[in-house]
Amino acid sequence: MNTPAKRIFSLKIAKQTAEAFLQEEGITSLPVDPFAIAESRDIVVEGKPEKTDGVSGMLLRHGNNFGIIYATHIPSMGFQRFSVSHELGHYFLPGHIDQVLQGGVHLSRAGFVTADPYELEADHFAAGLLMPSAPFRKAIDAYDPGLEAIEAVANLCVTSRTATAIRFAELTDAAVAVIMSTGGIIDYCFMSEAMRSLPKLDYLRKGTPLPTGTATARLASDTVRVRSGDRIADEVDIRDWLGGFTKTAVSEESVGLGGYGKVLTILVSPTVGRDDELDEDGEEDKLIESWTPRFRR
Structure with missing residues (x-):
């Protein structure tokens, strides 16, 4: 986004x-x-x-x-x-x-x-x-990145898989993309910083169709499977989803979200690294800290 x-x-x-x-x-x-x-x-x-x-x-x-x-x-x-x-x-x-x-x-x-x-x-x-950052990071570090980790941490936090997946993408060091779709149409896509580090990505836009030929597109085309909470997994080239110039394999895990009629997709690359120098700028952190309210009863 x-x-x-x-x-x-x-x-x-x-x-x-x-x-x-x-x-x-x-x-x-x-x-x-x-x-x-x-x-x-x-x-x-x-x-x-x-x-x-x-x-x-x-x-x-x-x-x-x-x-x-x-x-x-x-x-x-x-x-x-x-x-x-x-x-x-x-x-x-x-x-x-x-x-x-x-x-x-x-x-x-x-x-x-x-x-x-x-x-x-x-x-x-x-x-x-x-899902405060410090305990959340500690929780996700206990698992390999992917749908299983998101579901485990969602159970710990008592949060939805959707909200947990978005927070996971925000805080993980791994290369992760979270895609929500309805009826084969993309609602939104959140990517971790490591995933965004790939050059020349084609960012998934709201309202555009899921990439054809992907496991997610096959699942999304079957409303019965979506509503029954079926899952599907595959290994694909990241370019099938996000374009760009980098050929790298990613795991694609998708799950139907039942009566919502939506599909949650998690893309994870085990090889795409993260440049620590691209971490949040210290001056920005100080400015955010200065604007953060302090609560007194």
Whole structure:
């Protein structure tokens, strides 16, 4: 996903704001409980079936009292916890309450499915809250990169495979790409820094078809298999997916996500390295740190 530098900066701040909150609260282990965090701030949380298409939850305000309602029609504890954490993002992130609660009620669409900057910031706050970098890195280091590792860490964090895969791509040292698709059409693609180091890549664009002939395309073409949660694995040339000039084998693992009708694909290269000098710039880290709020009750 190509994102303007200013947006990338704001999303990093959102994640670091969540991690700063955890540090202030002395929360250092996984899983993180967003319901307990809401309770600690006297925020009432209630599950309620929500029929509005795409709505994952709501943040409500009445005077100085706040409440969170999260949709329960999606039977995934990981998704529900992410939805509550997303609303906590709107509560904690500077400027969000004034912006999104002008009418007293805000409907959210969590899960990296919108380009709205406030929704994206809340999504990244939720990722940082539920999957803080230090314990998350420690957890993923216990596994070889791939779908099995993502599922194991998702179980540890009590997060969805989708959210865990995105965070995995962000924090792993391995060359990894995470692709979500619906009906054979790409929703988004996240790549680790090591994978992005390959020259002349053709970035996968939202709304474009899956590459023809890939195992993922075969799985996606069979809605019965997708809805039954079938899996498929293959070894392919990275150029089949991302183009470029580098011929290298990658593992391709895909799984149908049941009633969502989506397919999650993980590409992993065991050979593509990472240049440590391309790591995050120290000055940028200092600037982010200076903008990260400190929480005091």
